[in-house]
Amino acid sequence: MNFQEALSNTRTDGIGALYREGAASLLNSMVNKNFPFTTSYVQDSFLAALRSNKAAAAQAEVFKLANEGRLKQRV
Numbered sequence: 001m002n003f004q005e006a007l008s009n010t011r012t013d014g015i016g017a018l019y020r021e022g023a024a025s026l027l028n029s030m031v032n033k034n035f036p037f038t039t040s041y042v043q044d045s046f047l048a049a050l051r052s053n054k055a056a057a058a059q060a061e062v063f064k065l066a067n068e069g070r071l072k073q074r075v
Helices: 003-008 014-031 039-049 053-067
Strands: none
Touching: 003 014, 014 039, 014 053, 039 053
16 A cells, blocks of 8 residues: 555545554654654554554544644654
């Protein structure tokens, strides 16, 4: 799956949300020095969240908050 496919996927489960928000977070971490997560953290968190739909949904929500600028911590 490429970035465009991940960002535009229509899955309604946690994995689909993780694809969308994780791809956006990965791009944000690469271009925005003020993004709260490093690229390595996004990659590691994304992979760890693939273990279950519930874990994926939870991580997707964290990524969504960061992507929307509502999460201020730096990891």
